[in-house]
Structures are given as structure tokens and as C-alpha cells.
Amino acid sequence: MIQQRQKKVARYHQHISDSRKDFHFKTAHHLCNQAGMIFAEDLNVKAMAKEMLCKHTLDGGFGQFLSILEYVCFKKDVFFLKVDKNGTSQTCPQCQTHTGKKPLSLRIHQCPECGYEADRDVAAAQVVVQRGLAAVGHTVKMLSEGKATRLPVMKESPSL
Incomplete structure (x- = not known):
């Protein structure tokens, strides 16, 4: 019984993770389709995850979004730079x-x-x-x- 509940919770977490990743990819493609250059702040996500807003930072997936955005920019030949x-x-x-x-x-x-x-x-x-x-x-x-x-x-x- 406990294993079934653990599997159900794991499926919910996987669904949330997949949904977030899908949103990040769609947003990155949307941005790359509209711009010739994209600039982003060079955020220290690890340090942000240890500060006051740690849970919100990790839930938002800022680090994942920036790496996905950089990848999509590379694939679509859009200039990307962290400042x-x-x-x-x-x-x-x-x-x-x-x-x-x-x-x-x-x-x-x-x-x-x-x-x-x-x-x-x-x-x-x-x-x-x-x-x-x-x-x-x-x-x-x-x-x-x-x-x-x-x-x-x-x-x-x-x-x-």
C-alpha cells in the first residue's frame, strides 16, 4: 500500500517536472522566433537557492530555463549572451x-x-x-x- 502511494506521488512530481520543462522549451522557442539577439542576467542560481526565496527559485526552474534558452538559441542560430x-x-x-x-x-x-x-x-x-x-x-x-x-x-x- 505504501509503495503504491509513493509511486503515485512520484508520478505527480514527474508530471510537474515534465510540464515545467515543456513550458520552458515553448517559451524559449517563442523568444528565439521573435529576436535576433537575447541577453540574460548571469544569475548564480545555486546561491539564490540558498537564500530567502530558495523554494520559489527551485520551483521556478530558473537555471533549467536559462540552459534550455541557451540551447534553443544555439539550435536556432540566435545570439545569446549572459551579462x-x-x-x-x-x-x-x-x-x-x-x-x-x-x-x-x-x-x-x-x-x-x-x-x-x-x-x-x-x-x-x-x-x-x-x-x-x-x-x-x-x-x-x-x-x-x-x-x-x-x-x-x-x-x-x-x-x-
Whole structure:
């Protein structure tokens, strides 16, 4: 009786694992179909798994997703690069000023130097893109100069 229950629980865990992996592959393919370059923060997942959000980090499968994304990018010939994660949410994407640590409850990025205001996650993503483009060798114009930032060209998604 106990072995049957153990097998049933093991099947549930396997189903969850397979579902998560399937979602990761579908998301990675979706991203690769839409972009010519993908940049991600170089997360230390092992260290994150030992901190306060350990269970959530492991449940989300961040490390698995990044490795699957890197694999799918390789197979689809899409450039993939991990950039330095330090200070992405503390740097202004417009003037590159270090704005200091913010509590997680603060969801808006406001730069005291240039007055740039955006959602915290959007601002951090803009910093990741700028770091990635700088590492690749693209010239990234600052938004404060009144010129558009040179971003990767999106591929046309196929019509269904």
C-alpha cells in the first residue's frame, strides 16, 4: 500500500517536472522566433537557492530555463549572451547613474539625476540590453542625447 502511494506521488512530481520543462522549451522557442539577439542576467542560481526565496527559485526552474534558452538559441542560430547581473536594478538606463538599493516594495525606478521614470523591471531590462549590446560591440546611444537606443531587430513571426 505504501509503495503504491509513493509511486503515485512520484508520478505527480514527474508530471510537474515534465510540464515545467515543456513550458520552458515553448517559451524559449517563442523568444528565439521573435529576436535576433537575447541577453540574460548571469544569475548564480545555486546561491539564490540558498537564500530567502530558495523554494520559489527551485520551483521556478530558473537555471533549467536559462540552459534550455541557451540551447534553443544555439539550435536556432540566435545570439545569446549572459551579462553581469550586478546593479541592473540600481542603474539608470538613461544616464547610467547608480541610484542605490531599492526595497522590493518600490516598483518604480526614478532617477534623481536625469528624472527618468519607468517600471523597475523595465528599467533593469533596458540596462541588461545596453550591457549586452556593449559587449557585442554595438554603439548604444544614450537616451538623454535625444537619440534612439540601437536595439536588436525583431524577426518577423510566421503567420499561422
